Amino acid sequence: MRIAVLGGDGYCGWATSLYLSNKGHSVAIIDNFSRRQWDHEVGAETLTPIRPLSDRLRTWHQLTGKRIELFIGDVMDYDFLSSTLKEFEPDAVVHFAEQRAAPYSMIDRKHAVFTQVNNVVGTLNVLFALREFAPDCHLIKLGTMGEYGTPNIDIEEGYITIAHNGRKDVLPYPKQPGSFYHLSKVHDSHNIMFTCKIWGLRATDLNQGVVYGTMTDEVGLDEALINRFDYDEVFGTVLNRFCVQAAIGIPLTVYGKGGQTRGFLDIRDTVRCIEIACLNPAGKGEFRVFNQFTEQFSVLELASMVQMAGKKLGLQVELNHIPDPRVEAEEHYYNAKHSKLIELGLVPHLLSDSLLDSLMNIALKYRDRVDLSMMMPKVNWRQARNERNVQPGRIDLEPVTPRAAKRNGSRRSVTTAKPEVEYSKG
Amino acid sequence: MRIAVLGGDGYCGWATSLYLSNKGHSVAIIDNFSRRQWDHEVGAETLTPIRPLSDRLRTWHQLTGKRIELFIGDVMDYDFLSSTLKEFEPDAVVHFAEQRAAPYSMIDRKHAVFTQVNNVVGTLNVLFALREFAPDCHLIKLGTMGEYGTPNIDIEEGYITIAHNGRKDVLPYPKQPGSFYHLSKVHDSHNIMFTCKIWGLRATDLNQGVVYGTMTDEVGLDEALINRFDYDEVFGTVLNRFCVQAAIGIPLTVYGKGGQTRGFLDIRDTVRCIEIACLNPAGKGEFRVFNQFTEQFSVLELASMVQMAGKKLGLQVELNHIPDPRVEAEEHYYNAKHSKLIELGLVPHLLSDSLLDSLMNIALKYRDRVDLSMMMPKVNWRQARNERNVQPGRIDLEPVTPRAAKRNGSRRSVTTAKPEVEYSKG
Numbered sequence: 001m002r003i004a005v006l007g008g009d010g011y012c013g014w015a016t017s018l019y020l021s022n023k024g025h026s027v028a029i030i031d032n033f034s035r036r037q038w039d040h041e042v043g044a045e046t047l048t049p050i051r052p053l054s055d056r057l058r059t060w061h062q063l064t065g066k067r068i069e070l071f072i073g074d075v076m077d078y079d080f081l082s083s084t085l086k087e088f089e090p091d092a093v094v095h096f097a098e099q100r101a102a103p104y105s106m107i108d109r110k111h112a113v114f115t116q117v118n119n120v121v122g123t124l125n126v127l128f129a130l131r132e133f134a135p136d137c138h139l140i141k142l143g144t145m146g147e148y149g150t151p152n153i154d155i156e157e158g159y160i161t162i163a164h165n166g167r168k169d170v171l172p173y174p175k176q177p178g179s180f181y182h183l184s185k186v187h188d189s190h191n192i193m194f195t196c197k198i199w200g201l202r203a204t205d206l207n208q209g210v211v212y213g214t215m216t217d218e219v220g221l222d223e224a225l226i227n228r229f230d231y232d233e234v235f236g237t238v239l240n241r242f243c244v245q246a247a248i249g250i251p252l253t254v255y256g257k258g259g260q261t262r263g264f265l266d267i268r269d270t271v272r273c274i275e276i277a278c279l280n281p282a283g284k285g286e287f288r289v290f291n292q293f294t295e296q297f298s299v300l301e302l303a304s305m306v307q308m309a310g311k312k313l314g315l316q317v318e319l320n321h322i323p324d325p326r327v328e329a330e331e332h333y334y335n336a337k338h339s340k341l342i343e344l345g346l347v348p349h350l351l352s353d354s355l356l357d358s359l360m361n362i363a364l365k366y367r368d369r370v371d372l373s374m375m376m377p378k379v380n381w382r383q384a385r386n387e388r389n390v391q392p393g394r395i396d397l398e399p400v401t402p403r404a405a406k407r408n409g410s411r412r413s414v415t416t417a418k419p420e421v422e423y424s425k426g
Numbered sequence: 427m428r429i430a431v432l433g434g435d436g437y438c439g440w441a442t443s444l445y446l447s448n449k450g451h452s453v454a455i456i457d458n459f460s461r462r463q464w465d466h467e468v469g470a471e472t473l474t475p476i477r478p479l480s481d482r483l484r485t486w487h488q489l490t491g492k493r494i495e496l497f498i499g500d501v502m503d504y505d506f507l508s509s510t511l512k513e514f515e516p517d518a519v520v521h522f523a524e525q526r527a528a529p530y531s532m533i534d535r536k537h538a539v540f541t542q543v544n545n546v547v548g549t550l551n552v553l554f555a556l557r558e559f560a561p562d563c564h565l566i567k568l569g570t571m572g573e574y575g576t577p578n579i580d581i582e583e584g585y586i587t588i589a590h591n592g593r594k595d596v597l598p599y600p601k602q603p604g605s606f607y608h609l610s611k612v613h614d615s616h617n618i619m620f621t622c623k624i625w626g627l628r629a630t631d632l633n634q635g636v637v638y639g640t641m642t643d644e645v646g647l648d649e650a651l652i653n654r655f656d657y658d659e660v661f662g663t664v665l666n667r668f669c670v671q672a673a674i675g676i677p678l679t680v681y682g683k684g685g686q687t688r689g690f691l692d693i694r695d696t697v698r699c700i701e702i703a704c705l706n707p708a709g710k711g712e713f714r715v716f717n718q719f720t721e722q723f724s725v726l727e728l729a730s731m732v733q734m735a736g737k738k739l740g741l742q743v744e745l746n747h748i749p750d751p752r753v754e755a756e757e758h759y760y761n762a763k764h765s766k767l768i769e770l771g772l773v774p775h776l777l778s779d780s781l782l783d784s785l786m787n788i789a790l791k792y793r794d795r796v797d798l799s800m801m802m803p804k805v806n807w808r809q810a811r812n813e814r815n816v817q818p819g820r821i822d823l824e825p826v827t828p829r830a831a832k833r834n835g836s837r838r839s840v841t842t843a844k845p846e847v848e849y850s851k852g
Contacts, residue, residue, distance in 0.1 A: 078535060109504065109554040113547050120546070120613070121539050124606075128535040131810040152595035153588060162579060162588055162600075167759070169578035171600035174588075175616065180550075183620060187546070187613040190601065194609060198753040198807050327624040333593070381624050384557040 001278055002026045004088055006075055006126070007096030008068075009053045010035045011228040012142070012211060012270050016094060018218035018225065019271035020278070021066045028069035028088045029053070030081075030097065035228075038104065042388060044232035044374050047244060047366045048214060051224050059224040075122040082129040085137075092138045092278045095126055098184070102146070102326075103234045103379040105181035107386050112180040119184035120191065127195045138281035139192070139203040140274060145263045145293060145336060147186045147207060149176030150329050155336035158205065158289020173289075178328055179381070189289075196287040203286070204277045208270065209263030209293025212239045212351065213358035216268050227267070229362055232374035234388075239264070239302055239359065241375065246310040246317045247363035248370050255377070256324030258300035259331035263293030263338065266349035266358070276344045291338040294348035309355045313364065325377040427704055428452045430514055432501055432552070433522030434494075435479045436461045437654040438568070438637060438696050442520060444644035444651065445697035446704070447492045454495035454514045455479070456507075456523065461654075464530065468814060470658035470800050473670060473792045474640060477650050485650040501548040508555040511563075518564040518704045521552055524614075528572070528605035528752075529660045529805040533812050538606040545610035546617065553621045564707035565618070565629040566700060571689045571719060571762060573612050573633055575602030576755050581762035584631065584715020599715075604754055605807070615715075622713040629712070630703045634696065635689030635719025638665045638777065639784035642694050653693070655788055658800035660814075665690070665728055665785065667801065672736040672743045673789035674796050681803070682750030684726035685757035689719030689764065692775035692784070702770045717764040720774035735781045739790065751803040 003020050007013040008029030021027045031053065039045055051059075053070065061067050069088065073080035075097045085093070098119040099105065105115035123141070130137050148155045151174070160173045172193065175186045192203050214227045230236040231244040242252045265273075273292050282288040297305075303319050310317040324330060342348070379386045429446050433439040434455030447453045457479065465471055477485075479496065487493050495514065499506035501523045511519070524545040525531065531541035549567070556563050574581045577600070586599045598619065601612045618629050640653045656662040657670040668678045691699075699718050708714040723731075729745050736743040750756060768774070805812045 109550065112554070113550055116546060116550065116613075116617075117543055120542060124535065124539055124542065128538070128810050151597055153590040153593045153597075160588070160590065160600075162586070164579040164586065167579045171577055171579075172602065174586075174597035174600055176598065177616065177620065180617075180620075183613075183616050186616055187542075187609075190603065190609050190612055191542075191606075194603065194606075199810070384554050384625070 001091040002089060003278060004028045004030055004085065004090040004093045005096065006030045006093060007035070007098070009033060010096055011230065012267065013096040014056070015216050015219055015227055015267050016096070016271045016274050017068055018060060019216060020275060021060065021068050022064065022218050023275060028071060028090070030071045030073065030075070030084055032072060032074040034099070038099070038235070042104070042232065042234045044230070044235060045369070045371065047229040047231055047369055048226045048362065049366070049369070050226055050228055055224055059222050063221050075125055076118060078125045078129065081125050082133055085129050086133045090134065090137055092140055092281070093126065093130070094140045094274055094278075095123065096142050097122055098142070099181065101235045102179035102181045103377070105179050105184070106379050106381055107388055109384065115181050116184045116187065120187050123188045124191060127192065127201065130201055131195065131199045135199070135201065138278070139201060140277045141188065141192060141203060141205050143189055143205045143207040143289070144182060144185050145207050145209045145291060146179070146182040147175050147177050147189060148173060148336070149178055150332040150334055151176065152333050155291070157291045157337050157340055158207070178326065193287040196285050200285040202282040202284055203288065204282050205287065205289045206273060206277065206292040207289060209265050210237050210239065211265055211267050211270050212237065213267040213354050214362050215358045216271055229366070232371070233377045234379065238299055242303060242306040243359045243363040244367070244370055245375065246306050246315050246360065247367045249315065250375070251318040251320035252303045252306060253375065254299055254303055254319055254321045255326065256321065257330040258303065258321065259298050260328055261296055261298040261332065261334040263291065263296045263336055264351060265292065265294045266351070266354050268349050269294055269346060272346055273341050276341060276346060280344055290340045291336055292341060293336070293338055295351055296334060296336065297351070305351065305355060306360070309360050312356065313360060322376070325380045327381045427517045428515060429518045429520060429704060430454045430456055430511065430516040431520045431522065432456045433461070433524070435459060436522055437656065438693065439522040440482070440653055441642050441645055441693050442522070442697045442700050443494055444486060445642060446701060447486070447494050448490065448644050449701060451704070454497060454516070456497045456499065456501070456510055458498060458500040460525070464525070464661070468530070468658065468660045470656070470661060471795070471797065473655040473657055473795055474652045474788065475792070475795070476652055476654055481650055485648050489647055501551055502544060504551045504555065507551050508559055511555050512559045516560065516563055518566055518707065519552065519556065520566045520700055520704070521549065522568050523548055524568070524610070525607065527661045528607045529803070531605050531607035531610070532805050532807055533814055534810065541607050542610045542613065546613050549614045550617060553618065553627065556627055557621065557625045561625070561627065564704070565627060566703045567614065567618060567629060567631050569611050569615055569631045569633040569715070570608060571633050571635045571717060572605070572608040573601050573603050573615060574599060574762070575604055576758040576760055577602065578759050581717070583717045583763050583766055584633070604752065619713040622711050626711040628708040628710055629714065630708050631713065631715045632699060632703065632718040633715060635691050636663050636665065637691055637693050637696050638663065639693040639780050640788050641784045642697060655792070658797070659803045660805065664725055668729060668732040669785045669789040670793070670796055671801065672732050672741050673786065673793045675741065676801070677744040677746035678729045678732060679801065680725055680729055680745055680747045681752065682747065683756035684729065684747065685724050686754055687722055687724040687758065687760035689717065689722045689762055690777060691719045691721070692777070692780050694775050695720055695772060698772055699767050702767060702772060706770055716766045717762055718767060719762070719764055721777055722760060722762065723777070731777065731781060732786070735786050738782065739786060748802070751806045753807045
């Protein structure tokens with residue numbers, strides 16, 4: 001198949017592009033390097049030393065003989081996007097090209113507006129370009145499990161049958177997103193559903209959980225292909241942060257009580273899910289929703305798993321509960337369905353099997369690249385303006401091996417910063 | 427109370443501003459005349475000869491001794507909006523300042539993007555300005571009944587209790603909006619609900635039906651205060667169009683089968699609902715939704731009421747079913763709750779009582795201002811681009827009184843255009 005990956009230089013996009021290329025598909029990456037730019041803006045860097053995209057693509061070609069086409073530009077630029085799709089003639093468009101960090105969207109008004117405009121207009125552009133130039137192409141859009149929030153009933157896959165006052169209908173599942181970013185994905189979902197209805201577009205919305213892991217078969221071929229590993233407070237995920245904190249011997253920062261429960265999946269399952277969606281396209285006019293995760297964990301369960309994994313590596317890992325910078329239920333019911341991708345052939349990888357190899361050992365390997373100043377939350381949901389302009393300098397760590405860490409006892413004597421903002425309520 | 431009316435120069439905004447001013451509230455209008463600009467763009471004009479806002483406000487002051495403050499600017503301009511709210515210090519903000527026409531949003535990509543960005547960012551700006559400078563101020567936001575679409579179950583007011591797999595929760599009512607404009611309102615609703623949760627804002631979302639009528643006690647005081655009466659295919663509503671068509675003796679254009687059913691209300695009820703919301707503010711952190719309409723009618727029922735009203739005036743009115751330019755169910759179940767405003771004291775005006783005075787007689791009075799070229803739909807939901815750039819010249823009508831119309835027989839011999847676009851499917 002001919003598959004265009006919008007945002008193919010990002011974390012999921014890069015792993016997906018390589019996987020699909022390896023499977024024999026003709027892949028084009030469309031990217032404008034926004035994700036790298038946002039790193040500069042927030043003063044963060046991926047733990048893993050990722051290479052420029054041109055290097056990555058050259059290495060991929062040298063190793064495999066396969067070429068991935070590259071179109072450099074912004075999906076916000078309709079002329080660029082539509083001419084690219086006309087030229088490449090994709091059978092499927094995989095749309096990762098959005099600002100994807102909740103904390104980034106919550107920094108202040110400008111970041112909220114940027115996130116919603118960037119994501120909503122980018123997706124509108126994709127929809128119009130498909131309607132005008134590739135009406136039969138299958139759109140595979142990355143949504144998020146965060147669109148649903150944490151309702152007190154089971155979460156279904158996109159739709160729910162509601163019986164009410166003696167009548168019944170299948171309706172879009174109600175959404176209760178928890179950040180301006182998550183809201184942008186809800187807006188997208190409504191826009192896409194509508195264009196499937198009026199224009200007969202075919203779309204699959206993948207409401208993805210939190211993705212973990214750096215390793216896929218393709219990424220592992222060469223250091224030059226290494227993928228991102230974000231652990232900073234803005235773009236990092238809780239599991240990555242915990243692994244890095246364990247690796248450098250500081251307590252894991254649990255936001256609030258830690259009962260927040262979410263869906264998670266290994267990046268090897270992300271890439272497989274995308275392929276499954278490509279190979280099983282939505283029907284004409286169909287807006288299909290899959291919940292794309294494999295296991296659900298609370299933050300405290302994750303912390304405990306990292307503690308146990310750390311123990312195997314000789315690390316003693318402690319927990320530190322800090323005020324939750326987000327406005328979210330810290331304990332709640334959570335049961336989300338996720339059977340549709342399984343029915344189509346997904347065989348999940350489990351976190352318990354991946355934690356050491358794909359997370360803890362990566363964190364340990366690159367631990368001398370850790371920037372301690374990036375660990376504590378500075379973006380508080382309760383404030384309309386969070387100052388992140390002044391970047392503290394990097395706090396250097398001496399290189400320490402796991403064995404050395406063990407020798408040094410329970411934890412390193414680095415001074416861990418307290419949260420730099422007060423969580424004033426109101 | 428101190429009440430800021432965003433979009434106070436528009437149809438609902440103007441009637442609301444006068445009503446609230448007359449009731450003794452301190453009113454400020456915030457407007458940038460976008461609505462008048464869009465008339466120029468689409469080549470349409472309100473049937474009624476509205477006056478510049480400066481004239482309107484001067485007349486109001488001369489007649490009543492009351493002053494309405496005016497702040498000229500765009501809610502998209504955060505510095506303007508926030509400094510205005512700081513200066514005026516409102517107790518309530520009534521937010522009408524959005525692009526409000528479904529067909530306008532469906533013209534092409536640029537109009538879709540404009541509508542969603544304008545409405546979503548404008549509302550985000552309002553939310554941030556309230557959070558930063560007026561956190562206790564009550565936001566009264568105009569939503570639309572069109573957010574709900576036409577589900578096969580009863581429509582509740584904003585929320586629905588769902589029992590599912592042995593558990594129960596009260597969740598946001600699922601939304602199935604039918605245009606990029608209606609989608610923008612759904613996006614707004616989600617954004618507002620979220621900010622009520624994280625910042626404790628107080629908001630009332632008024633999901634308004636289709637408003638009809640030009641006359642309120644205040645507007646009727648002087649010709650210089652006259653309100654808009656939009657009948658064109660982009661900004662006009664079906665009832666206004668029918669009345670104008672009846673007045674000039676051409677068949678009523680029914681889109682498709684005419685079974686499309688919607689909620690309607692008299693503009694005298696709109697202004698009263700706004701006052702009721704102001705006087706009964708939402709609680710801190712509460713996102714409250716009222717369905718603001720009084721009666722529901724199908725398009726065919728409206729057509730039949732206009733036929734009967736026409737008969738009383740000596741007009742013979744015929745119907746013409748044309749292909750529906752919209753993608754919508756032409757026959758469907760529709761039962762929408764609307765009791766909350768009634769419980770707070772709304773006493774509805776009924777269409778049967780208003781049709782002659784507030785609609786048919788206005789249409790007849792100004793019938794020589796009718797532009798026939800504005801009547802047939804040129805914006806087709808099924809197309810991604812609708813050409814509206816070339817404006818035909820106005821087709822002049824001789825002035826004809828109802829009596830003359832009767833003399834001339836069943837209908838005037840004007841050549842009524844066929845739809846100027848083919849409704850190709852796909």
